[in-house]
Amino acid sequence: MSSYDAADHALVHVDLREGFWVFGYGSLMWSPGFAFVERLPAVLSGYARSFCMWSIHHRGSPEVPGLVLALDAEAGASCQGLAFRVGPEVAEQALAELRERELVSSAYLExxxxxxxxxxxDVPALAYVVDPAHVQYTGPLSLERQAEVIAGACGGRGPNxxxxxxxxxxxxxxxxxxxxxxxxxEMVRHRLKT
Structure with missing residues (x-):
C-alpha cells in the first residue's frame, strides 16, 4: 500500500514504453534510489532551488520540522542539477518508487x-516542484533561520x-x-560545534 494517494495529486502521464527523464536537484543527485541508464548534468530554467519546504517526514518531524530543498518557480532563475534517464524495462518500478518518495505529502507537485x-x-523530464499554496511551503527564509532549523532537525532519513x-x-x-x-x-557546522 502506497503512503501517497494518487487521487490527491495531478500526476504527469508518462509513456512507460519509452522510459523517462527525471531531474535531480537535491538528494536525488546523490541518492536516486532507482535504476537509470544515463546521467548527465542539466539546467532547468524558470525555477530556483531553495530550502523553502518544511520536512515532517524525511528530515524532520511534525514536532520538530526540518527543511528540504524544493524548486520554486521564479522568472529568470535557473537551477543546475542532474538528469537521469530511466529505461523502459524498469520505468514502471522507478516511477512508483519516485512517487512514493517525493509525494509522501502533497507539498510537491509532479x-x-x-x-x-x-x-x-533539450529533453522533457519529470521534476518535483513545491506547491506554494501548501502548508509546508515556507516562503523565503533568512540563511540564519535556515541554519537554526537545519542544525536541530532529524527525520526518517537522518539528520537535516x-x-x-x-x-x-x-x-x-x-x-x-x-x-x-x-x-x-558553514553556518550549520558552526552551530553544531557550539
Missing part, C-alpha cells in the same frame, strides 16, 4: 519540464544537516557549486 542537458539536447552537507558537497564535486548552500553549510 511537473513535466524541459531540461537542457550538458550535451546540448546531513542532507544539506551531502547536497552541497555533490554540487561542488560536479562543478556546480551553489554558493548559498556552501555558506549555509
Amino acid at each position: 511537473h513535466e519540464v524541459v531540461l537542457t542537458l550538458s550535451d546540448g539536447r 544537516c546531513d542532507y544539506l552537507f551531502s547536497t552541497a558537497e555533490h554540487l561542488a564535486q560536479l562543478g556546480m557549486e551553489d554558493l548559498e548552500l556552501t555558506e549555509l553549510s
